[in-house]
């Protein structure tokens with residue numbers, strides 16, 4: 001990862017963990033809870049759908065800076081996406097944070113900065129917890145998601 005992207009990674013994590021976007025409840029939507037026992041991160045993801053499209057997305061929870069920033073950027077990313085688009089983005093994001101693919105800013109936008117996580121394998125679950133939880137919410141699964 002180049003220095004520019006590394007700086008951006010740090011900036012985005014700090015900024016979004018201090019001032020998370022869409023940090024609220026959506027009363028009339030799908031919802032799922034997630035837990036990362038390795039770090040202690042908890043997240044509840046709310047999704048309101050309009051047919052196949054995500055009309056609104058929000059989260060609540062408590063966790064480390066990476067898990068909070070990941071959820072914040074995710075909620076911004078998912079708004080307006082279809083289920084299929086959301087799934088494709090998650091696959092690509094997962095490949096990037098686990099180091100299987102290089103961060104492609106064109107395809108991933110702001111999510112590309114989470115490529116920095118691939119240098120810290122212990123933090124991968126912090127960065128993906130919200131996405132696993134969002135997928136459960138989309139699928140209407142009720143049981144809590146655990147990364148373990």
Ligand code: ZN
Pocket residue numbers: 036039040041063064065066067125126
């Ligand atoms: Zn964490």
